[in-house]
Amino acid sequence: MTNRRKFIAQAILGGLGLSVGQQGKAASRWPISGLASEPAVISTWNNVAANRKAWKVLKKGGRALDAVEQGVRVAEANPEDMSVGYGGRPDRDGKVTLDACIMDEEGNCGSVCFLQDIKHPISVARLVMEKTPHVMLAGEGALQFALENGFERENLLTEDARKSWEEWKKESHYQPVINIENHDTIGMLAIGQDGNLSGACTTSGAAFKMHGRVGDSPIIGAGLYVDNEVGGAVATGLGEAVIKTAGSFLVVELMRQGMSPQAACEEAVRRITRKQKGYEDFQVAFLAINREGKAGAYSIHKGFMYALSRQGGHEVVDAGHFI
Ligand code: GLY
DSSP: OOSTTSOBOOOOTTSSOOOHHHHHHHHHHOSSTTOOOOOEEEEETTOHHHHHHHHHHHHTTOOHHHHHHHHHHHHHHOTTOTTSSTTOOOOTTSOOOEEEEEEOTTSOEEEEEEEOSOSOHHHHHHHHHHHSSOSEEEHHHHHHHHHHTTOOOOOOOOHHHHHHHHHHHTTOOOOOOSOGGGOOOEEEEEEOTTSOEEEEEEEOOSTTOOTTOOOSTTSBTTTEEEETTTEEEEEEEOHHHHHHTTHHHHHHHHHHTTOOHHHHHHHHHHHHHHHOTTGGGSOEEEEEEETTOOEEEEESSTTOEEEEEETTEEEEEEOEEOO
């Protein structure tokens, strides 16, 4: 993706407004009085197209769960996004393997990991949540479940991704590096007109990873966590570092204790920099929103940004950073 390091403000005034009637109706349906916020969508990086799709769902009064699923599917289908879904960079054996999870306002969640040949792992994750007594399906079992439920098997390795793998193979240097292009997981959180929160997270994981490696993105509490009474958080960056600190769960728990989303994201990053050696050489970022609709984001290194959509428009916001 281009322009990632540049601040981009794309307020599109007037194009997003909910009608007064819709707002009034929503306000009366908010379940926890005093905690209501307006509808909002936030997602990692500059995925404005994904936010727009999610916003359309919210604008019609749709569920936040539908919004985040529809939103991240935009990134999954985009071959130019080389860290998510179709067009994602393969592992070191040349296989595109995908991880995704989803969580709703009731704490229900579903997840798939090490899934191959299916373009929309987020929708498979949702079906795991809705149609099975389980939370997570992996590899062949996840694929079998997807095929049984009507998903089509597709080759996800695009020519560009194959070329970048061929290039990598020349040196085959296997070491996580600070490279935000390699970690472009889309994590999305939405608040619906009814005040309910949901989240989704999907990725092709670290480029040229070991075959079988699974990162944080399909792990509830690591790549994503939502608690409807508090807020939600998502993570991007080096999955191993996020898993070691149960990052998204940590951010939500810090918000539960009274921290703002910004302070919670900062503390979660500091937890990594205090406890994990070598943090100077990898990137991790957290993005959070609380029930009041306040957003926060923080990363180890400069370069992380997030897309924020509200009634007034869409904007891409640079996050603060530790180093
Ligand atoms: N955060 C994505 C991964 O490490 O796989």
